[in-house]
Amino acid sequence: MYMVNVAILGFGTVGSGVAEVMEENAVSIAHNALEDIRVKRIVDIRDIEDGHFSKMQTKDFSVVENDPDIKIVVETIGGVGVAYDYTKRSLLAGKSVVTSNKELVAKHGHELLSIAKEKNVNYLFEASVGGGIPIIRPITQCLTANELDEVYGILNGTTNYILTRMVQGNVSFEEVLHEAQRLGYAEADPTADVDGHDAARKICILADLCFGKSVDPDRISVQGIRGVTAEDVEYARRLGYKIKLLGRAYRLDEEHITAYVAPHLISKTSLLSNVDGVMNGIVVHGNALGEAMFYGAGAGKRPTASAVVADVIDAAKHMLARKYLGWDESEPDYVVDAADIRMRWYVRTGSGLEEIGRAFGNVRLISYPGEYPGAGPDEYAFATEPITGRELQKRLSGMEVRSLFRILG
Amino acid sequence: MYMVNVAILGFGTVGSGVAEVMEENAVSIAHNALEDIRVKRIVDIRDIEDGHFSKMQTKDFSVVENDPDIKIVVETIGGVGVAYDYTKRSLLAGKSVVTSNKELVAKHGHELLSIAKEKNVNYLFEASVGGGIPIIRPITQCLTANELDEVYGILNGTTNYILTRMVQGNVSFEEVLHEAQRLGYAEADPTADVDGHDAARKICILADLCFGKSVDPDRISVQGIRGVTAEDVEYARRLGYKIKLLGRAYRLDEEHITAYVAPHLISKTSLLSNVDGVMNGIVVHGNALGEAMFYGAGAGKRPTASAVVADVIDAAKHMLARKYLGWDESEPDYVVDAADIRMRWYVRTGSGLEEIGRAFGNVRLISYPGEYPGAGPDEYAFATEPITGRELQKRLSGMEVRSLFRILG
Numbered sequence: 001m002y003m004v005n006v007a008i009l010g011f012g013t014v015g016s017g018v019a020e021v022m023e024e025n026a027v028s029i030a031h032n033a034l035e036d037i038r039v040k041r042i043v044d045i046r047d048i049e050d051g052h053f054s055k056m057q058t059k060d061f062s063v064v065e066n067d068p069d070i071k072i073v074v075e076t077i078g079g080v081g082v083a084y085d086y087t088k089r090s091l092l093a094g095k096s097v098v099t100s101n102k103e104l105v106a107k108h109g110h111e112l113l114s115i116a117k118e119k120n121v122n123y124l125f126e127a128s129v130g131g132g133i134p135i136i137r138p139i140t141q142c143l144t145a146n147e148l149d150e151v152y153g154i155l156n157g158t159t160n161y162i163l164t165r166m167v168q169g170n171v172s173f174e175e176v177l178h179e180a181q182r183l184g185y186a187e188a189d190p191t192a193d194v195d196g197h198d199a200a201r202k203i204c205i206l207a208d209l210c211f212g213k214s215v216d217p218d219r220i221s222v223q224g225i226r227g228v229t230a231e232d233v234e235y236a237r238r239l240g241y242k243i244k245l246l247g248r249a250y251r252l253d254e255e256h257i258t259a260y261v262a263p264h265l266i267s268k269t270s271l272l273s274n275v276d277g278v279m280n281g282i283v284v285h286g287n288a289l290g291e292a293m294f295y296g297a298g299a300g301k302r303p304t305a306s307a308v309v310a311d312v313i314d315a316a317k318h319m320l321a322r323k324y325l326g327w328d329e330s331e332p333d334y335v336v337d338a339a340d341i342r343m344r345w346y347v348r349t350g351s352g353l354e355e356i357g358r359a360f361g362n363v364r365l366i367s368y369p370g371e372y373p374g375a376g377p378d379e380y381a382f383a384t385e386p387i388t389g390r391e392l393q394k395r396l397s398g399m400e401v402r403s404l405f406r407i408l409g
Numbered sequence: 410m411y412m413v414n415v416a417i418l419g420f421g422t423v424g425s426g427v428a429e430v431m432e433e434n435a436v437s438i439a440h441n442a443l444e445d446i447r448v449k450r451i452v453d454i455r456d457i458e459d460g461h462f463s464k465m466q467t468k469d470f471s472v473v474e475n476d477p478d479i480k481i482v483v484e485t486i487g488g489v490g491v492a493y494d495y496t497k498r499s500l501l502a503g504k505s506v507v508t509s510n511k512e513l514v515a516k517h518g519h520e521l522l523s524i525a526k527e528k529n530v531n532y533l534f535e536a537s538v539g540g541g542i543p544i545i546r547p548i549t550q551c552l553t554a555n556e557l558d559e560v561y562g563i564l565n566g567t568t569n570y571i572l573t574r575m576v577q578g579n580v581s582f583e584e585v586l587h588e589a590q591r592l593g594y595a596e597a598d599p600t601a602d603v604d605g606h607d608a609a610r611k612i613c614i615l616a617d618l619c620f621g622k623s624v625d626p627d628r629i630s631v632q633g634i635r636g637v638t639a640e641d642v643e644y645a646r647r648l649g650y651k652i653k654l655l656g657r658a659y660r661l662d663e664e665h666i667t668a669y670v671a672p673h674l675i676s677k678t679s680l681l682s683n684v685d686g687v688m689n690g691i692v693v694h695g696n697a698l699g700e701a702m703f704y705g706a707g708a709g710k711r712p713t714a715s716a717v718v719a720d721v722i723d724a725a726k727h728m729l730a731r732k733y734l735g736w737d738e739s740e741p742d743y744v745v746d747a748a749d750i751r752m753r754w755y756v757r758t759g760s761g762l763e764e765i766g767r768a769f770g771n772v773r774l775i776s777y778p779g780e781y782p783g784a785g786p787d788e789y790a791f792a793t794e795p796i797t798g799r800e801l802q803k804r805l806s807g808m809e810v811r812s813l814f815r816i817l818g
Contacts, residue, residue, distance in 0.1 A: 021554055021697045031621075032553040034733060126551065132698040134543075134551030141550075142535065142543030144441040145430055145718030212440075271704060274683050288430045288715035289541040289705065295680060296701035306697035309554030321730045324443060 004033070004316045005040040007064040009086055010077035011048050011057075014100050014127070017305030018074055019053055022312070033313040040070055043086075061086055065093050072315050074308060075099040080107050091115045091123060096315040100127035100304050106201035110214045113326040120322050124311035129155065129202045130280050132303025133296035134310075139209050139284060140325060146286025148210040152248035152408075153282035154275050155202040157298045158186045158193035159225050159245045163263075164276040166233050167242055170374070173228060185278055195224035196245065196261040203247030207259045210284070211251055213330035215259050221338040223262040232348060232403045234374045235367045235381040239346075241265035242273045243405065252336055260338035265346050265407045339389035344407040348381045350400035359395040360384055383407060413442070413725045414449040416473040418495055419486035420457050420466075423509050423536070426714030427483055428462055431721075442722040449479055452495075470495050474502050481724050483717060484508040489516050500524045500532065505728075507720040509536035509713050515610035519623045522735040529731050533720035538564065538611045539689050541712025542705035543719075548618050548693060549734060555695025557619040561657035561817075562691035563684050564611040566707040567595045567602035568634050568654045572672075573685040575642050576651055579783070582637060594687055604633035605654065605670040612656030616668045619693070620660055622739035624668050630747040632671040641757060641812045643783045644776045644790040648755075650674035651682045652814065661745055669747035674755050674816045748798035753816040757790045759809035768804040769793055792816060 006022075008015050019039055022029065030036050041056050041064050048054040064070055073090040075097055077083040083104050090097050092115065099105065104112070105125045116123035126136045130153075139148070154160050158180060165176040177194070180186035192198045200222045204215040225245050236243050244266050249259035266273045271293055275281035280298025285291050297303035314323070346366070349356065356363060363382040367375045379402060384392065392404070415431075417424050428448055431438065439445050448462075452470050457463040473479055482499040484506055486492040492513050499506050501524065508514065513521070514534045525532035535545045539562075548557070563569050567589060574585040586603070589595035601607045606626070613626040634654050645652050653675050658668035675682045680702055684690035689707025694700050706712035723732070755775070758765065765772060772791040776784045788811060793801065801813075 025554060025556055025697065028556055029554060133701055134547035137551050138543035138547055141723060142546050142719050143715065144722045145434060145438060145715045147434055147437055271680065271683055274680055286715065288434065288711045288718070290709075290712055292542055292703070292705035294701070294703060297699050300699075302697045303699055306552065306554045306695065309697070310551050313553045314550060317733070324726070 002035050004035050004037045004072060005070045006037060006072045006074060006312060007041040007043065007070045008039060008074045008076065009043045009061070009064070009083075010075065011042050011044040011046075011053070012076060013301050014304050014308065015042070015044070015074070015076035016053070017301035018076065018308050021302065021305040021309050029309065029313060033316045035316050037312060037316055041067070061089075065089050071095055071319065072312055073097045074312060075101055076308070077101070078103065080104050084108055087112055088115065091119055091121060094119055094121060096122040096124070098124045098308055098311040098315055100125070100308055102128040102198070102201040102205060106204045106217045109205065109208060110327060110329060117322070117326060122315045122318055122323055123325070124315060124323070125205070126311050127304050127307035129205050130282055130294065130296065131298040131300060132306040133280060133282065133294050133298065134307070135282050135294050136209065138294065139206070143284060143286050143289060146288045148251070148284060148286045150250035150285040151203075151206045151210045151282070152246050154244055154272065154280050155199040155247045155282070155298065156193055156245060157278035157280060158190065159199070160275070160280070161185045161278045162194075163225060163228065163243055163245065166228070166230060167237070170230055170234065172230055173226060194226060196222040199245060199247040199261045203249050203259055203261060206247070206282070207249035207257060208327045210249065211257050213328050213334055215249070215257070215330065215335055220335060221260040221262070225263055227403060228263055229403065231374070231376050231379075232405070235348065236265045236346065239265065239366050239383065240268050241407070242268055244273065246408070255331070256334060256336050258336045258338050258341050263405045265405055267409045270409055342386040342388050344386050345384045345392055346381065346403070346405045346407055347384065347396070347401065348379055348403040350379050350402060353380065355399055356380060356382060359399065411444050413444050413446045413481060414479045415446060415481045415483060415721060416450040416452065416479045417448060417483045417485065418452045418470070418473070418492075419484065420451050420453040420455075420462070421485060421487075422710045423713050423717065424451070424453070424483070424485035425462070426710035427485065427717050430711065430714040430718050438718065438722060442725045444725050446721060446725055450476070470498070474498050479504060480728065481505045481507060481721055483721060484510055485717070486510070487512065489513050493517055496521055497524065500528055500530060503528055503530060505531040505533070505724040507533045507717055507724055509534070509717055511537040511607070511610040511614060515613045515626045518614065518617060519736060519738060526731070526735060531724045531727055531732055532734070533724060533732070534614070535720050536713045536716035538614050539691055539703065539705065540707040540709060541715040542689060542691065542703050542707065543716070544691050544703050545618065547703065548615070552693060552695050552698060555697045557660070557693060557695045559659035559694040560612075560615045560619045560692070561655050563653055563681065563689050564608040564656045564691070564707065565602055565654060566687035566689060567599065568608070569684070569689070570594045570687045571603075572634060572637065572652055572654065575637070575639060576646070579639055579643065581639055582635060603635060605631040608654060608656040608670045612658050612668055612670060615656070615691070616658035616666060617736045619658065620666050622737050622743055624658070624666070624739065624744055629744060630669040630671070634672055636812060637672055638812065640783070640785050640788070641814070644757065645674045645755065648674065648775050648792065649677050650816070651677055653682065655817070664740070665743060665745050667745045667747050667750050672814045674814055676818045679818055751795040751797050753795050754793045754801055755790065755812070755814045755816055756793065756805070756810065757788055757812040759788050759811060762789065764808055765789060765791060768808065
């Protein structure tokens, strides 16, 4: 057997998970890859404490860059700074790169895939969306017979854990966030998760792949879960819904799509509403397939490593035959603002019935003041007919709005 | 662009679906395959009525066999007779073969994959399990970093529709079967579905791929759903369970697995229990990944065609670089009888409490005679501790047993 040498950049949670899984499952990996694969170098600026792996450490990336024996580079640094630089240089040096870095793929995927194509190497990122869940390859290889029209899902485990606990325990966002931080499900700085930016990067990568053109995560509408209250959860429950943070993208016509991240009320009878805790679920809709859903651990050391190492194996098997993966640049008007899309809305308001009636006509009332224990003493909640976000804002002007979420299904 | 010519063998539901999807989505298919792909010939012994497709018809397979321009053959004949012969001859003639024929793959997959390997062509069968759901490729390409230890799921849409309706409507198996036949969800002869043979073929293919050795569907224990009654459904419901027909295979140690098909009581809190109607759900467990689930339409013209055509595209892209796919032959003792596996069991019996106590000691009683409307007037239902099927049978000897199902989770 031929020996394939790998370098890992960044020995944090995912990077060390990759090293561990590659050692632990070395026999079956060699069987699947038809090659022996080993970690030759690990690049990290902090000292690696593990004696075995510390022997492979270098703090100087150029050692990897200039080593012709290293054919595959695993980038688990994260972010768009050093990671971007090292990825580019690795590809330019003729090495395939495998990553879990959703920010980098979402932001610079088009450019990096173009360089990979030019150098006839692979840039693979199965772990960037859905952690261990196979989703990138199913979309790019298994659903190729379809015109895909929609992709959406629960793309962030931290926020799904928080919302699940709010539903189960009828507790506030702040309480659950602290619990999640204690349990290690949320970072000390939870911004990227809680405010929806992580989900935004992932839905953009899914949209890039499903619809073939680049979608910039900085240019889509993103709403996180800080505004979801225990009242909202309770009102949704009474309506037969759960509140979930969804990333969603769909095709409007041949030249336009929309993409956004926001909390949604989704029906309890849908399979996706039963995706609870830190798990992720991703739904893809195609014109031949209908609907398929992919479910599993969306984060975590070993599940993410599972996806990274599968890409390493795939890169090793495709050393000479590059896999086709990529998307085009998009026109400025390609992504239509989510505020222009008609949806039903859930509204919680401190305004009175008369005002609601004036603005919306007959609405479906979900809750009125003090209706039952847990209902706010001075507020109404109701569901609208399908209207655009813009139209909704117009009608709500002058009203006291406390929560505002989309209803799906 | 290069033109890839395809022949379709068998113009039934799936075959005609393949032809339609290939025409309808021709532009995006060409984009994904980087080649133009067209149907050149359709082999069927019955006259094709559609004017467009009838022009491609031949009744003589040797026309396809001897046409060097046809590089890919789609086999949607079904069964292990003519389909086996034509598949073998196609592979031997140096053509890649794509199929939805689970019976043929389960029964002769090892041999056909060996021939494909020898001739350096592909034999692909994504559509043989889970219809349109991507499952074969995720297992063989996305989970390659894992030691897989278990695979199970709802693999047959007809029986899942029947069980779902029994749960919703509290109606008998016979009533629902007739309804399903009227709606086209069940065949006039429902044996293969209802008695579990279809699920058996699929779980064997999954076991072949997950564990790397051949499992013969004729040599595993298979129990269908004819014995599931409205009482069983109701008792399960009271216990917090749903009854689902599962195919299940798992690794016992390095040299042994078990595989079987049987109705199970599964917890209502599990995602799989919410896979209802004609949908399929497949759970895979690996040592790095943890658990992942794949969900979608397990049958039907267009979903199945979606998977077949994706394989055609993949075959077109891998004309020169064969994909590695295959499994070894197995030793005679490789598959351990499912009766030797310890599980909890649900038992419905006409025997009295004294007899139950003598045989099982303290059991968890689910229902006693006439306990509530719908409970049988003369029967008990209870759940056992984990014991093997053999041990169970011993203890039940002399008792009047009405139903007997495994409990999972």
